[in-house]
Structure formats: structure tokens, C-alpha cells
Amino acid sequence: MRNKCLFIFMISLVLLSGCMPNQSVEEVAIIQIAGYDLGEDERIRGTVSIPQYGKSEDKASATELYLTVDADSVKDVEKEIKKQSSSPISTGKLAVSLYSREMAEKGLSSIIDVLSRDPRLSRNMYLAVVEGEAGELIKSGYTQEETTSKNVQGLIETNNHHNFPTSSLHDFLYAYYGQGMNPFLPLLKKQETFVELSGIAFFKKGKMVSMIPDSKVFTFKMLKENFSAGMQDLPFREGSIMMDNIGSQVNYKMKGTMDNPSFEINISIKAEVNEMLGLDVTPNPQLANEMEKAFVDYFKKEANELIKMFKEKEIDPLGLGSFAKTRRRDFDLTKWEEHYPELDIDVKVDMEITEYGIFS
Template sequence: MKTIKFFLIFISVLLLTGCLPSKSVEENAIVQIIGYDAGEEKRIRGTVSIPQYGKSEDKQAASELYLTVDADSTKDVEVEIQKQSSKPISIGKLAVTLYSKELAEQDLGDIVDVLSRDPRLSRNMFLGVVDGSAKDLIESGYTQDETTSKHLQGLIENNTRHNFPSTSLHNFLYAYYAEGMDPFLPLLKKQESFVELSGVAFFKKGLLVAEVPDTKIFTFKMLKENFKRGMQDVPFEGGTIMMDNIGSNVDYSIAGSLDNPKFEIKISMKAEVNEMAGVDRKATPQLAKEMEEKFVEYFNKEADELIQLFKEKKIDPLGLGNFTKTRRGDFDLSKWEENYSDLEVDVNVDVEITEYGIFS
């Protein structure tokens, strides 16, 4: 009897499941990328790209529909876009959200609050700041075999495997709400026929306050996290050495009182030299030793300059305050912020060339 009852319940569940409404890709306007610019009279201009799927296609995007609206808030942008669409708008697949630098310099605080509360959005979504117009960047189109969102998503993902530190909505929100830590985002710039990751944009909570060029991204990632891969060109004797990171590890330690804390950042890196340009010397182990010394000098200097910038702007993208909070029971955020500009931070880089590449 129990077996028959279980069988009947199972069949009922299957039938009810089959009655649930479902809509195909072609029946929805699936927004995978959205960009925000500063509009007139403190309004927000939102631009979306919607893939257009042909009925005979194998669900590969053949074209994109661009819609742009002006609204009073990011939530209103979705409402206004729906008025222009013949299909229901769906943002559950949103993969990339962009903000113009102009808008970020006005503070993204309210926008971030909306992002954190929307359950439809994936925490793995990428955010980025556009040096220029987010609308122009989205509407440019770059390849015929992938959508703009796929192109930009791939651009950011590829760079996080190399020189750029880990980035996502989850990372941004964690740093935004954490004590003793500030967020950062990739800085994107449209060129004539492509988009490049041109640097890093640093925030004081939701306000864009500083940026550094792509030449300093490697050093920032080296200070921020352990990683492999990534390349950096280093000046050497009037020429250039291309260094390939095989693996680097970073370790923070703190000493002293909260009134006068002293940080030490130790970085241990194993590297390969795979190219020399303009260096008129024979490749020898002695030359490799001199290169190691040059790498140490270069990265110590670059790291010191970045940390000085962070202290001048009173931002903490490395999360030194958050690190201190987890290790000091007497941590006081107000006192930390008061003393942050005078914080003593010693960076010690050790580089070992383990794979010579160009050396025989």
C-alpha cells in the first residue's frame, strides 16, 4: 500500500513539474551586459546589449540589439528598458556591469547598495570602470562570433589568470563592506578596434579616488595575493628584460602598537627570463644574478610607490587594516584610519631565477 501511495505522489510531482511555465531563449530579452553613464540633471543613462537569436541558428548570437534609456536610478533603468522591449527583460544572466569613470567619480554608493540586495545577480559577475563612455564601449562591437558581454567577460577573466588580481561582484562587495579594506575594479578603455584593460581603479568605499596604469598591475597583484603566471618587463642596462612569474607568495606581518604599527610585506618569487631586448651582453649565470638584483630593486621601488599612493589617498586596497583586525583584539577602526597615513610598511622582495629560458 505504501509503495502504491509513493508511486502516485511521484507521478503527481512529475505532472506538476511539467505544468510549470517555461520560456525559451528566443522568448526573452536576456541582458548579459549593462553600462551606466552620468546623464543630465543627475540622472543615470543605462545601455544594455541584448543578443538576437535567429530561429534557424544553433543558439549562437548573430547580432545584438542596443537599448539606451535615461532614468532616476539603476532600478528605474530596468523599468525604462522594458518599455522599449517587445520581450520580457531578464537580467539573471547578467555577466558584466560597467560604470563610466565620470559616474564613479560621483560615488557608486547607492548603486552598490542595489547590487548587494538583488538576488537575481550572480556574485561571480564582473564589474568594470570605463575610461570614457560605457555606452560607446558597449555599442562598438568587436567580433562577429561572440557577443560584447562574452568578449569583455573573456578579457577580464584572461587577465585575472595573468597580471590582474581576482575581481568579481563578490570581491567588490566584500571589500566595500569590510572594515579596513577598500575595493578596486579593472579600468577598461576603448581603442579604435578593441578594448584594453588599461589599469586599476581604486575606490574609497563607492567613490573612485585613484587609478594606476597597466604597467603597475603586476606589482599590485604581487602585493595582494599569491599567484602564478603573469609577465613584467623590467628596464635593464638601457634595454628591457621580460620576466615571467613562475610563482610568487606574499606574507603580511605586523608589530608594534595600534598607535604606532609597523607592517612588513615579504614577497618570494620564482621567475623565468624569456626575452632580452637591447641588452648587449652574453647570457651567463652571472648576468642572471645581476638580473635578480635588478628585479628586487625594481619591485621594491614599485611597491613603495603604490603604498605611498594608497596612504596619500587614504585607501586600503591591500586590506592591511582588515588583516590587523583579525589579529588584534584591541583593533579600533577610527584609530587605525587616523594613523594610516603615517603607517610604516616595509616591503621585502626576493626573486630567484629558476628557469633561465634564454640561457643555455
């Protein structure tokens, strides 16, 4: 009897699988990247890229079709795009969603609501703010070897493993809806022959309120999370040093009461010096100690400047409020927000240079 039931079950699976729709990549318009700008009369201008595959379905040889529409909302953008496509539209493979800086500064709350509710979208997709027009960046078609989506997605993923902090849709939504934290997104800039990550955009209640250039991103990541990659250049004497991070760890400590809180941020870095420019020096222990002290002073200064800006903008991208909430039963968000601009935050940096490149 058991074998008979198993046989019937297997037959049913075969029959059911035969009823599933089977469409090739040529029959479906797969949107992998979308960009949004402010259009005329307060409308949204949406631009998408749709890979066009030949009969061989060789993804390496894909060209791209660009469609641009004006609509009243993000959902209407999809509806208007469908009117221009001869194939069914699919957003299940959407990997990157871009927003112009102008649009981000006006506010993305309504768009964020759509992103959080759409079950078709992967929480691992990337969001980014574009210096200039998002549609223009998408249409640039920088390389013939990969689509714009693959190019931008790879750019963000690669840098997330180095200087830039992680920034998926999941990360953004977690900080956006969480208490005691604010979200951030990478900033992209279109150059003549390539796209570059130019910095980080910080948000408050769905609006972009501040940014930092790429030269300060390493320090922000160092304050935000543990990582073991990335490089930082800093002036030293009459030249400069390039530091290669091989292990950075950050630890938060909350002190005081909710009426008078304070924070201690302890950062421990192990690094290698792989390049020195403009310096004619002889290696010695005193030079090594001098370099370590220079790095400590540099990172403390940079970190304090970032924290000062966060307080002035009343944003908490480090999530110190969220950390306090997990440590104090008497945590009160209103009280925390009142104290945050004057919060005493002491940054301590411990630096160890393990290799000196040309001085090995």
C-alpha cells in the same frame, strides 16, 4: 506502503514540472551586459545589449540589440528598458556591469546598494570602470564571433588569471562593506578595433579616488595575492627584460602595538626570463645575479610608490586593516585609520630566476 508513497511523489514531480513556464531564448530579452553613464539633468543613462538568436538558437550566430534610456535611478533604467522591449526582460544572466569613470568619480554608493540587494544577480558577475562612455563601449560590437558581453567577460576572466587581481561582484562587495579594506575595479578602455584593460580604479566609500595604469598592475597583484602567472617588463642596462612569473607568494606580518603598529610584507617570486631586448651579453652566473637584483630593486621601488599613494589617498586596497583586525583583539578601526597614513610598511622581495630562455 513505502512504494506507494514513492510512486505518488514521482507523479507529483512530473505534474509540477509540467506547470513550469517554458520560454525559449527568442521569447525572452536576456540582458547580459549593462553600462551606465551620467545623462542630462543629473539623470542616469543606461545602455544594455540583448543577444538576438535565430530560429536555430545558434548562439554563435547571435546579433545584438542595443537599447539606451535615461532614468532617475538604476532600477528605473530597467523599468524604462522594458517599455522598449517587445519581450519579457531577464537580468538573471547579467555577466558584466560597466560604469563610466565620470560616474565612478561622482560615486556609485546607490548603485552598489542595488547590486547587493538584487537576488537575481550572480555574485560572480564582473564590474568595471570605463575610460569614456560605457554605452559607447557596449555599442561598438567588436567581433562577429561573440557578443559584447562574452568579449568583455572573457577579457576580464583571462586577465584575472594573469596580471590582474580577481574582481568579481563578490570581491567588490566584500571589500566595500568590510572593515579595514577598500575595493577596486578594472579599468577598460575602448580602442578602434578592441577593448583593453588599461589599469585599476580604487574606491573609497563608493567613490573612485585614484587609479594605476596597467604597467603597475602586476606589482599591485604581487602585493595583494598569491598567483603563478603574469608577465612584467623592466629596463635592464641598455635594454629590457621580460619576466614570466611562475610562482609569487605574499605574506603579511604585523608588529608593534595598536598605538604604534608597523607591517612587514614579504614577497617571494620564482620566475623565468623569456626575452631580452637590446642586450648583447654572454650568459654567466654574475649576469643571473645581476638580473635578480634588478628585479628586486624594481619591485621594491614600485611597491613603495603604490603604498605611498594608498596612504595619501587614505585607502587600503591591500586590506592591511582587515588583516590587523584578525590578529589583534584590541583592534580599533578609528585608531587604525588615524595611524594608517603614517604606518611603517617594510616591503621585502626575494627573487629566484629558474630559467633564462635563450641562456638555458
